[in-house]
Amino acid sequence: AVIRGFVRAGGLSANCHIYDMTTGSGARYIPPWFRDKVRAYYPDVQFNASGSAQAGNDAWDPYTYVTWDPAYVDPPPDTEINSLVLDADYIVDIPIVKRHSQANATLGYKNHLGSIRNANALHPWLYNDTPEASVLADIMGSPVVPSDPSVKSIGQKTALVVGDMLFGQPCSNFGHEPRPWQIYGNEWPCSLIVGDDTVATDSVMIDILQSEPAYDGGCGALRSWSRRYLVHAEAKGQGVHESVVLPTGQRFDPALMTYERIDYRHIEMWPSGADLRCSRLETGDVLLEWEHYFPGNCEIHRATLPDFSDAEVVGASPTGQYIDAKPGDQAFYRVIYADTGP
Known part of the structure; x- marks a missing residue:
């Protein structure tokens, strides 16, 4: 996410280095599973560790x-x-x-x-x-x-x-x-x-x-x-x-968290980074609107229980908006990012 924000601001991912150059207590390595996940989206990101050949x-x-x-x-x-x-x-x-x-x-x-x-x-x-x-x-x-x-x-x-x-x-x-x-x-x-x-x-x-x-x-x-x-x-x-x-x-x-000099703000995020708003229309339908960090298709999950144990996928939308025509008397919603890219 940090690299994505940097690239969207005009930076080059090839200029990003992820490093741990700790020495003195044994060489450090960046595990392949972590490196591979990053390079799946940004293959030119540089990795530097004290145990690597680069160091x-x-x-x-x-x-x-x-x-x-x-x-x-x-x-x-x-x-x-x-x-x-x-x-x-x-x-x-x-x-x-x-x-x-x-x-x-x-x-x-x-x-x-x-x-x-x-x-x-x-x-x-x-x-x-x-x-x-x-x-x-x-x-x-x-x-x-x-x-x-x-x-x-x-x-x-x-x-x-x-x-x-x-x-x-x-x-x-x-x-x-x-x-x-x-x-x-x-x-x-x-x-x-x-x-x-x-x-x-x-x-x-x-x-x-x-x-x-x-x-x-x-x-x-x-x-x-x-x-x-x-x-x-x-x-x-x-x-x-x-x-x-x-x-x-x-x-x-x-x-x-009653700080006087630190500007502390607690922000609750919806699952998958979406800020979801729901409103019931005069027709009884429910209008869902959301803003998501990532562009692309999102799945709409609806449940009748607050723990989402009975959730089902009722639709999908790439526009940040969806109308549920069968909400029932009580419904809980989540929007889940469904695309694979950043």
């Missing part, structure tokens, strides 16, 4: 490093930024929303460990309370080239953050299959956290994540210092940090 030593710019805050008592080691990131015009950061067994949470900021070399060397600063500065905020604010103010940092290049909570992982970063979330009624969240403020999006994600209780002796509450990187990030001018405390284990309620 030799020449993938690193030896002269551009993360700029560490001078406040560290024990400064982190020199850390190179991948040249792919340095050459990018725009970055779309797409983290999976999940807890982390040692870093508390792994969200948009920590996702950029895939943009640097030898992330393992930073674990002592990531997995412990380092009150004076944050390696995550420093990575997002790098590179800094005082002699050339036209050079943009990772944060300045980040045009969009898309926090993936379709499934998410409320406890561990690895070793467990995802499970439904208690705060979503023991169902999948089926949600995305989308924004153009790197700090605000992580703030919202971590608030929701913290309200999900631990399970199976899992991660438990986030540590007191888990949000401190966002405080440092805001102090560096990277965005707005704010926090709300949601009741642990209770059903997620967007009305409780």
